[in-house]
Amino acid sequence: MPVLPDLAAKRGHEAEALLALVLAGGPARPLRDLLEHFGNARDALAAGLPAWRAAGLGPQQMQALAVAAPGRMEQVRRWLDHPRHHLLGWRDADYPPLLRSCPNPPVAVFVDGDPAQLWQPAIAIVGSRNPSAAGRDNAYEFASALSASGLCVGSGLAAGIDAAAHRAALDGGGSTFAVIGTGPDLAYPRRHAVLQEQIAAAGAVVSEYPPGTPARSGQFPARNRLLAALCLGTVVIEAAERSGALITARLAAEAGREVFAMPGSIRNPMARGCHRLIRDGATLVTQPVDILEGVANLAGELAGALQNRLLTPIPDAPGAPCPAPTLPDQDYQRLWNALGYDPTGMDSLIRCTGLTASRLSSMLLVMELEGKVSSAYGCYTRT
Known part of the structure; x- marks a missing residue:
């Protein structure tokens, strides 16, 4: 396995070196530690095997760093050539502050759209992929009201509640971002390709996975931690007792964010997850103002971070x-x-x-x- 100690220099600049680290895949913690130790991606990449091993990188990660995959690198480089496409690395000043503080933050995120959206105070609205008509209407109504109040609406671009929340923000001319479980160039489900393009054009589509990464089941629970972290709070509207929405709510609580749940009929199986959340301590919400009151303190912290950055x-x-x-x-x-x-x-x-x-x-x-x-x-x- 040939080691290329001057790989960073040969690839030209910091973004290329960061991209090499991202494409190495595997656990994010050793890669973050490597970046923290060397202060930048170029020096981290140029340090070679001894430093990589000391940081805790696994054999596959070290092999990926030492032996470049030109085709994969070129695919991602072409995607980044578009003026709307961005790569925000762990050491970048523009890396979202709320994401930095979450458990196991990614080494970098790919953004299609405006990265500044990720610094705005946001509320995640999540729920069933097969909601009732009332649940879909509630998601649209809450997202519209929160958007009109100046909050950004975050969700996961899934069918059902997620899509209704995104569309409400777009219809009202507000801000929205989607955190997805594929590469930023792919839509899942495919029928949401138009919606994804609209979100990217007006807000942002975010992924920790490089362009070209297809949908895999394990990536969607993982993306939920990013959505939970990027938002001041998470609102669950209709969710079964075992659902991705409940995973997002749990991750939000673990990240120190507020969790809200909308009650429903005791006969509606899609309300059981919300009732469980309320029983476990989530804030019961019946109107958008309940959410605004609940996130005021954390919004102030985000405002301070934004003011310092600007x-x-x-x-x-x-x-x-x-x-x-x-x-x-x-x-x-x-x-x-x-x-x-x-x-x-x-x-x-x-x-x-x-x-x-x-x-x-x-x-x-x-x-x-x-x-x-x-x-x-x-x-x-x-x-």
Whole structure:
């Protein structure tokens, strides 16, 4: 087995080296430890067998790193050439903060769409693939309301409840992302190919699996941990006692997220999983406002992480000058500058900032949870 100690240099740059680590597959923990030790993927890849073995990589992982698979690498490279396609690695500043804190986070995620969606406060809506008409309507109604409030709607692009939640967010012009169990270039089920493209165009499709990875049964429970981690809370709407939705709810609780469940008829077998969750401590919800109240604290933590990443200062003292932001993303500073101590309506904010109503709603929610902004009767003021 030929070892290529200068493999990273030959592949040119950090993204190529990170891609080699991702394609090595296997347990993520040793790969993360390798990246943490060396600080970047190029040095980790160039370190060679002794360092890989010391980090705990298995024989198959080491062989994959030492002997490149040109065809596989080229397939993924072609996918990444598209301007809408991204690879976010463990050491990247844009790696989603909520995902970083979950049990067993991936070394990297592939994103088709806008990676910034993964920094927005989001709620996961999950449930049965074969819901009742009422269950599907409830998913659509809750997703519409949460989206209108400025929250992003996350789900898994499965049939039934997942698809209804995604469509509701899209129909209302809100934000949504899908965490899938295949490569980001494949739709599962196939009939959701159009829906997946719509989500990628308006939001984001996320996968820890490289392009070209087909559907395999074990990958779908694994993707549930990413969905649970990326969201402030998970809402279960109709689920049998043994279902993927309950796995997502359990993983959400383990990741320190809120779990909500909608009750149903005692005669509906699709409600038994929700009743079990409520019995075990999940929050019973009958209206979207129950969810907003439940995730306020965690949303504030996410807002702090986002503000630190953007480095867009928002002054605490009234009358303090607004320094210029140090990064190109000036949305928060523009919004702050448009706000005053007199109530300002949404129409005025849209005109002053040039931002969409959906984007402004999301930003205002974050700022309100931080205590920077107060709202009353549809108008907003600095606090």
